[in-house]
Amino acid sequence: YVTDLSGYENNGSSYGDAGDSDSGVNCTDAAFGCSRMFDGTGDYLNVGNINANLTSISFWAYFPSQVTNAFSCQEIFKYGSYNDANDQESILIGSCSAFATDETLMIGGGSSPNYKRTYIKDNIDVGWHNFVIYWDVLGGEYNFVIDGVERTVYSGGDGGAVTPTIVDDFEIANGANSVSFASFIGSIDELRIYNRSLSADEVYMLYVSNLNKYDADSWNLYVNQSLNATDVLTTSNYTYFTYVKDDGGYENM
Numbered sequence: 001y002v003t004d005l006s007g008y009e010n011n012g013s014s015y016g017d018a019g020d021s022d023s024g025v026n027c028t029d030a031a032f033g034c035s036r037m038f039d040g041t042g043d044y045l046n047v048g049n050i051n052a053n054l055t056s057i058s059f060w061a062y063f064p065s066q067v068t069n070a071f072s073c074q075e076i077f078k079y080g081s082y083n084d085a086n087d088q089e090s091i092l093i094g095s096c097s098a099f100a101t102d103e104t105l106m107i108g109g110g111s112s113p114n115y116k117r118t119y120i121k122d123n124i125d126v127g128w129h130n131f132v133i134y135w136d137v138l139g140g141e142y143n144f145v146i147d148g149v150e151r152t153v154y155s156g157g158d159g160g161a162v163t164p165t166i167v168d169d170f171e172i173a174n175g176a177n178s179v180s181f182a183s184f185i186g187s188i189d190e191l192r193i194y195n196r197s198l199s200a201d202e203v204y205m206l207y208v209s210n211l212n213k214y215d216a217d218s219w220n221l222y223v224n225q226s227l228n229a230t231d232v233l234t235t236s237n238y239t240y241f242t243y244v245k246d247d248g249g250y251e252n253m
Contacts, residue, residue, distance in 0.1 A: 002045050002047065004047075006192075010048070011047075012045050013045070014043075015044050016041075016043030017043050024036070026187060031128050031189040031190055032060075032190055032210045035060075035062065035187040038172075038187070040182060041183070043173070045172040046171050047172070048169060049167070049169060049170075050079075051166065051168070053164040054166075054195075055195050056133065056197060057194070058131065058133075058192045058194075058198075058203075058206045059131055059189070059190060059191045060129070060188070060190045061128070061129060061188055062186050062188075063093075063126055064126065066123060066124065066126055067093045067104050067105070068104060068123050069095050071093065071095060072094050072182060073094040073182060074094055074182050074183065075091075075173070075182070076090075076091045076093060076188070077170065077171070078174060079165070079167045079168070080168060088109055088110070088111075089108065089110075089116075089162060090107070090181065092105070092106050093124070096108060096181065097117055097119075102121045104120060104121060104122060105131075105144060105146075107142060109165065115157035116155075116162045117155060117157040117161075118141055118153060118155050119153070120151040120153060122146065122151050124146065128189075129147055130147050130206065132198065132203045133145075134197055134203065135197045141161045147207060148204055172184075209222060209224070211242065219242075221240060
């Protein structure tokens with residue numbers, strides 16, 4: 001069972017061999033707290049219908065092998081309508097498409113003659129990495145940020161660049177439900193989906209901080225904040241506070 005902590009109750013279900021040594025929940029090796037491992041052979045998560053556009057997505061992922069353009073294609077996420085191939089999109093790693101060149105991380109969607117591809121060419125090393133993919137309203141394409149660094153984006157396919165689509169069905173690491181892609185092997189942590197674009201400050205804070213609820217009324221705030229892109233904080237005591245604001249404008253600090 002998968003629990004959505006955002007308050008929108010987009011809970012999901014777990015399938016496959018979730019109890020062996022290379023799948024299931026891992027609370028000793030995670031970006032924060034516990035992560036979900038996938039071994040690529042039948043274990044996956046289904047979150048179901050979110051009924052919102054995937055305008056931005058943030059997640060931490062662990063790769064057991066370096067991802068290069070020679071890496072065999074694996075599907076991390078799949079979403080969209082299974083009743084219409086043109087409304088299906090996937091987030092993939094490795095060499096996955098004849099319409100892309102030297103891709104390592106890609107959003108792909110559609111079917112012929114409307115294939116759409118937006119991707120990057122950067123190699124991704126072994127280990128944990130933070131990924132934020134968000135829609136650039138002015139640029140009209142998705143931007144890719146890995147570990148706080150924005151990457152050069154390319155588009156390919158006869159349908160052009162990928163655009164946000166409504167999430168009718170969201171699956172994690174279920175490449176077996178696809179004709180062309182293998183299932184993701186690795187771990188996922190801190191998955192978040194937004195139906196809006198994100199600012200540069202929001203993207204950065206998703207990388208350097210985490211707010212974790214560990215009890216009914218207890219939270220843990222983690223911050224790895226830098227003064228700027230090159231300088232680190234001096235050794236000292238720092239005070240942080242958090243607050244929440246609802247849609248009515250009421251705050252609680």
